[in-house]
Amino acid sequence: MTNLLQGVSVFLVGIMGTGKTTVGQILAQQLGYRFFDTDVLIERVAGQTINEIFARQGEERFRELETQVLAELSAYTKSVIATGGGIVMRPINWSYLHHGLIVWLDAPVELLQKRLAEDTTRPLLQAADRAEKLSSLLEIRRPLYQQADLQIAIAQNQTPQEITAKLIEQIPTVLKSKATPLEWQ
Numbered sequence: 548m549t550n551l552l553q554g555v556s557v558f559l560v561g562i563m564g565t566g567k568t569t570v571g572q573i574l575a576q577q578l579g580y581r582f583f584d585t586d587v588l589i590e591r592v593a594g595q596t597i598n599e600i601f602a603r604q605g606e607e608r609f610r611e612l613e614t615q616v617l618a619e620l621s622a623y624t625k626s627v628i629a630t631g632g633g634i635v636m637r638p639i640n641w642s643y644l645h646h647g648l649i650v651w652l653d654a655p656v657e658l659l660q661k662r663l664a665e666d667t668t669r670p671l672l673q674a675a676d677r678a679e680k681l682s683s684l685l686e687i688r689r690p691l692y693q694q695a696d697l698q699i700a701i702a703q704n705q706t707p708q709e710i711t712a713k714l715i716e717q718i719p720t721v722l723k724s725k726a727t728p729l730e731w732q
């Protein structure tokens with residue numbers, strides 16, 4: 548399975564709740580890759596939760612830490628990296644994401660709203676109008692997610708295992724159509 552990607556890392560992008568962490572862990576296991584979650588690493592570096600970083604130091608500080616963690620991860624091979632939903636917003640982050648295969652998990656907003664209805668860990672969704680906030684974030688970011696190498700459309704009731712299987716099935720199509728950067732050879 549690893550041969551398919553020749554050790555190239557996979558970066559999962561997409562809005563909050565699409566399943567980057569859930570799918571990423573299964574994908575890593577199936578590829579025989581390591582798994583990393585940028586949010587977990589940010590919390591470790593800062594010694595605070597994501598909520599605390601936003602509340603005490605603000606979103607800009609969180610974005611700086613996110614870029615710092617991503618820069619370090621981009622040097623790794625054989626890794627699946629679940630990124631935070633806002634990672635696509637900073638142009639510099641794309642230079643790091645392009646070290647690997649960028650996969651967009653694209654779930655309908657109604658599904659995300661249902662999944663995150665009770666969530667308290669995402670500071671951008673703490674407002675009373677969380678459903679609208681999620682929709683507007685998705686609209687702003689959609690053109691950026693579309694820059695990914697591969698888009699995986701997620702349907703209602705699809706299990707993480709089914710989504711992972713679909714992703715693995717589609718990898719060869721994108722590897723063929725993408726020029727092979729030197730570090731991939």
Ligand SMILES: Nc1ncnc2c1ncn2[C@@H]1O[C@H](COP(=O)(O)OP(=O)(O)O)[C@@H](O)[C@H]1O
Pocket residue numbers: 561562563564565566567568569570629662704705706707710
């Ligand atoms: N395919 C799926 N079917 C049902 N629930 C899912 C699926 N993928 C993720 N979830 C659930 O949705 C929530 C958000 O998933 P998560 O992997 O944390 O998303 P992300 O990392 O993209 O924010 C979690 O509670 C997770 O268990």
Ligand SMILES: O=C(O)C1=C[C@@H](OP(=O)(O)O)[C@@H](O)[C@H](O)C1
Pocket residue numbers: 561562563564567586597630631632633634668669670671
């Ligand atoms: O969309 C965003 O800007 C964010 C998404 C979160 O990650 P998930 O996409 O893993 O929830 C986390 O990085 C932070 O709360 C900000």
